[in-house]
Amino acid sequence: MQTLALLEALERLSPADRELLWKHDGEGYSLGELAQQLGVREDCLRQRLHRARKRLRKLLELE
Numbered sequence: 001m002q003t004l005a006l007l008e009a010l011e012r013l014s015p016a017d018r019e020l021l022w023k024h025d026g027e028g029y030s031l032g033e034l035a036q037q038l039g040v041r042e043d044c045l046r047q048r049l050h051r052a053r054k055r056l057r058k059l060l061e062l063e
Contacts, residue, residue: 020048
């Protein structure tokens with residue numbers, strides 16, 4: 001049941017948030033690697049990741 005709730009919440013995120021969370025938390029890319037791939041500063045990416053996780057938590061709380 002928890003897995004289903006997580007998958008449903010991930011589907012409700014933006015594609016950019018979903019990709020960032022998957023690459024960092026799922027595939028294990030470092031922030032430095034992702035920043036280089038995406039062409040953004042690491043500190044900006046850290047903030048985006050924090051906000052994506054916050055949105056995901058909020059969606060999971062609504063379930």
